[in-house]
Amino acid sequence: MTYNEILDLLRGTLETTGIWHFQWNVIVMWLIAFFFLYLAVVKKYEPLLLLPIGFGMFLVNFPKVPLMGWTEEGHGELLRIFYHYGLEWEVIPCVIFLGLGAMTDFGPLISNPKSLILGAGAQLGVFITFTGTVLAGFTLKEAASVGIIGGADGPTTIYLTQHLAPQLLGANALAAYSYMAMVPLIQPPIIKLLTTEQERRIKMKQLRPVSKREKIIFPIVCAGIIALLVPSVMPLMGMFMLGNFMRESGVVGRLSDTAQNALMNIVTIFLGVSVGATMTAENFLSHKPLFIFGLGMIDFMVCTAGGVITAKVMNLFLKEKINPIIGAAGVSAVPMAARVCQNLALKYDKTNYLLMHAMGPNLAGVIGSAAAAGMFIAMFN
Amino acid sequence: MLVVFVSSVFGSEFLGLQLPEGKILEKTDTYIKLEVPKSHDEILKFYKDLLKNEKDIKYRDWAEMTYIEDDGARPWHSINIYKNQGQTTIVQVNKDKWSWIIGTLVLRYIAVFVVLVILMIALSISGQVFSRLFKEEEPKKV
Numbered sequence: 001m002t003y004n005e006i007l008d009l010l011r012g013t014l015e016t017t018g019i020w021h022f023q024w025n026v027i028v029m030w031l032i033a034f035f036f037l038y039l040a041v042v043k044k045y046e047p048l049l050l051l052p053i054g055f056g057m058f059l060v061n062f063p064k065v066p067l068m069g070w071t072e073e074g075h076g077e078l079l080r081i082f083y084h085y086g087l088e089w090e091v092i093p094c095v096i097f098l099g100l101g102a103m104t105d106f107g108p109l110i111s112n113p114k115s116l117i118l119g120a121g122a123q124l125g126v127f128i129t130f131t132g133t134v135l136a137g138f139t140l141k142e143a144a145s146v147g148i149i150g151g152a153d154g155p156t157t158i159y160l161t162q163h164l165a166p167q168l169l170g171a172n173a174l175a176a177y178s179y180m181a182m183v184p185l186i187q188p189p190i191i192k193l194l195t196t197e198q199e200r201r202i203k204m205k206q207l208r209p210v211s212k213r214e215k216i217i218f219p220i221v222c223a224g225i226i227a228l229l230v231p232s233v234m235p236l237m238g239m240f241m242l243g244n245f246m247r248e249s250g251v252v253g254r255l256s257d258t259a260q261n262a263l264m265n266i267v268t269i270f271l272g273v274s275v276g277a278t279m280t281a282e283n284f285l286s287h288k289p290l291f292i293f294g295l296g297m298i299d300f301m302v303c304t305a306g307g308v309i310t311a312k313v314m315n316l317f318l319k320e321k322i323n324p325i326i327g328a329a330g331v332s333a334v335p336m337a338a339r340v341c342q343n344l345a346l347k348y349d350k351t352n353y354l355l356m357h358a359m360g361p362n363l364a365g366v367i368g369s370a371a372a373a374g375m376f377i378a379m380f381n
Numbered sequence: 382m383l384v385v386f387v388s389s390v391f392g393s394e395f396l397g398l399q400l401p402e403g404k405i406l407e408k409t410d411t412y413i414k415l416e417v418p419k420s421h422d423e424i425l426k427f428y429k430d431l432l433k434n435e436k437d438i439k440y441r442d443w444a445e446m447t448y449i450e451d452d453g454a455r456p457w458h459s460i461n462i463y464k465n466q467g468q469t470t471i472v473q474v475n476k477d478k479w480s481w482i483i484g485t486l487v488l489r490y491i492a493v494f495v496v497l498v499i500l501m502i503a504l505s506i507s508g509q510v511f512s513r514l515f516k517e518e519e520p521k522k523v
Contacts, residue, residue, distance in 0.1 A: 113504035116497040123493050127486045134482060139437060139453045214511050221503050229496045364497065371496045375489040380439070380452055 021063035025281035032284075033058035033276075036174065045181030049154065049272045053174060056276020068277050079277040082270045087162050087169065092271045093155035094239045099264030100155070100366075101243025102256045104334075106218050108359035111207040114314065115326070115357075119364025121310025122330025123372045125150035125302030129295050136291050141165050144376035146292055149176045150299030151369025152183070152333035158275065159236055160373040164380060170279035171289035175296035180333045186297070187304050187328050187340050194308045195324045200348045202323040204357045212248070219245040226371070232381060233374030237367070303331045307361065322357070329358040332365035395474050396456040401427050403472065411476045421447065421470050424462050451477070 001009075014020050036054035040047040060068050060079065067079045076084050086092040109115055126147045133143035141164040148160045149172060157176040161169050179186065191200075219241035226237045246256040311327030325345050329337040338358035345354040393400055395413045401424055403417035417424055425447050432438050437453035449460040458478055463471040 110504055110508065113501040113508065116501040116504070117494070120494040120497040123490065127490045130486055131482065134454075137454060140482075141437060141452055208512075211511055211515065214507065217507060218504070221507060222500060225500050225503055226496065229499065367500070368493055368497055371493045372489070375492055379485065379489065 016064070018063040018065070023063065023281070025285055026061040026063070028285060029061035029279065029281045030058060032279075033061065036178075039178070039181070043181075046177045048268055049173075049177045049275075050181070052269055052272025053170075053177070053276040056273035057170070057279045058276075059273075060277045060280050068280065079273060083274040083277060086267070086270045086274050087158070088166070090159060090162055090235065092267050092274070093159035093162075094235045095263065095267045096155045096271065097236050098239040098243040099259045099261075099267070100334075101219070101240040101245075102247045102259040103264075104240075104244055104247070104363065106215060106244065106363060107210040108207060108356045109363045110210045110214050110218055112357070112360045114318075114322070115330075115360030116364040116367070117314060118307050118310055118327045118330040118361035119332075119366075119368035120330075120371075121313075121327065122303045122307030122332075122361070122365055123151060123368050124306025124309075125299040125304075126369070126372045128302050129299040132298065133291070133295055136295070138288070138291070139165070141380055142168055142288075144379070145172055146295055147299065148172075148369065148373055148376065149179065149292070149296040150303040150331065151365070151372060152176070152180050152300065152303065152331040152337070153366055153369040154180065156236060156332075156366075156369050156373050158271070160376060163377055166278075167283065168288065168292065170275055170284060171292045172296075173275045174279075174289075175292050178293075179296055179300045180336065183300075183331075183333050183336045184340050184343075186300050187331075187337065188344055190301055190304045191308055191325055191328050191341075191344060194305060194312070197348060199312070199324050200345060201352065202321050203349070203352050204323055204326075204354065205320055207356055207360075212250075215248040216245070219248065222367070226367070226374075230371050230374035230378070232377040233370050236370050236373070240366070240370075300331065304328045307331060307365075323352075323354055326354055326358040326361050330361040330365045330368065332362065332369050334362050334366060335359065337365070338362040396476055398455075398457045398460070398474055399431055400474065401472065403469075406471070411478065412473055414471065414473045417470050417472050418468060419470060420468075421462055421464050424470050424472060428460060428462070 033054045036050045036057070039045040040050035040054060056079065059065065066077045068083070069077050069080065071077060129150055130143045130147035133146045134140065138146065145161040145165040145168055148157050151157065154173065154176050158169065158173050161172045223238060223241035227234050243259050246252050246259060307327035307330035308324050309327070310330070311322055311324035315321045315324065323345060325341045329341050331337055338355055341358035342353065342355040345352045400415060401417045401419060403415040405413065406416055407414040428449055437451060439450045439452055441448040441450065446464055447462045451458055456477055457474055458481060459475045461473040461475070465471060
């Protein structure tokens with residue numbers, strides 16, 4: 001073997017490694033990935049999603065790794081296949097909604113239908129952020145996908161973003177889940193700012209018991225109304241209500257159990273890792289994710305304010321006043337936002353348990369953010 | 382000749398959008414209106430060819446015009462191609478306008494309320510019906 005042949009062999013071997021193709025920008029992505037892994041593992045912020053997202057992001061930011069590209073035969077590589085069938089086909093968010101439906105007890109919402117108004121009011125930030133995002137130079141579709149972050153509903157954010165602006169999927173999903181995890185930090189100061197101590201002490205009448213029949217009929221009525229009014233969002237809401245119907249009917253315990261446990265866990269892995277895999281250095285390192293994180297924060301704050309203000313406006317007309325704190329739960333983020341409301345109310349009155357009252361707007365927020373997403377989809381279709 | 386020349390020069394582009402040859406009827410900062418000596422279908426084909434590789438363009442066929450809308454971040458918002466029966470067609474290109482964005486957002490925010498209010502009414506009615514049914518059933522059991 002000649003000297004040149006040895007050199008050629010060494011060079012050929014070196015070229016197949018990642019070291020040869022190394023670029024500085026992947027280090028930035030590793031740091032971002034480590035940050036989200038830190039939030040998930042150490043801070044326990046939304047670990048079910050931030051962990052696979054962070055690790056997916058870490059994996060794809062190595063040169064030459066066959067994960068998100070295409071083979072020479074034109075087939076997708078491993079994570080590309082997850083992404084293609086799970087997200088590009090918009091399957092995973094809908095399956096997650098099936099599981100969420102199977103996990104959800106709509107009793108607090110059924111017993112207090114007025115809380116639906118709070119869920120609508122809390123969508124204020126979605127529409128205000130849209131305007132700010134357009135001003136920042138995003139397209140209208142991108143603005144819609146960024147705006148929905150304030151709805152604090154991960155699957156809805158992912159569904160809408162994939163539908164309208166798939167190039168922002170990673171940043172939007174990360175912003176949505178990060179801020180959802182930070183609800184206990186973001187919401188209390190805004191609630192305090194917008195309410196008086198007297199308002200925070202308002203005690204609400206105990207919710208009426210909801211019969212099994214009402215709970216069974218609810219998903220049918222809700223699916224029917226939303227299908228008629230916002231058909232574009234039925235892939236999400238249809239699955240949500242199917243999951244809930246399976247739960248409440250009580251006749252398909254095995255299916256309900258699978259939807260809320262095994263199936264939900266499986267798709268969560270695929271969702272997280274696929275979203276993380278979209279965040280390669282060349283896709284992610286631009287000014288847009290920074291804007292998205294900034295606007296997402298404002299979005300959450302305005303949505304919280306929207307819910308609280310709506311509650312205060314409702315109190316002007318209601319005989320039995322509602323505690324405006326529960327308006328903040330209208331941002332969705334189930335059940336964390338409701339827990340935040342409960343904890344805040346308990347600070348001012350140790351006997352004021354608002355959790356079940358806050359669950360109503362919390363669930364209304366899920367429907368409200370899906371309705372807002374449907375409005376955006378309809379706007380561009 | 383001079384008028385045609387001037388029209389074609391000034392009418393060749395508006396807010397970065399190429400215009401068909403024609404006579405300028407009105408021009409302001411926010412819109413331009415042209416009279417083009419071509420049929421509606423010819424002008425529509427002209428724009429479909431021009432914008433075929435562009436993203437976020439929406440075509441709507443309305444009774445009085447074809448409405449081409451930009452959902453991207455272009456400086457122009459819409460192209461109205463009026464459905465005239467004669468030899469000439471009126472074409473209007475409008476600048477991106479905030480009134481449209483704010484208007485559509487307000488409308489959609491209200492629509493979210495409407496959806497949830499309808500749901501609330503349905504829930505309230507069904508709740509009342511069920512409570513009455515149970516009240517009627519209870520004495521029977523006793």
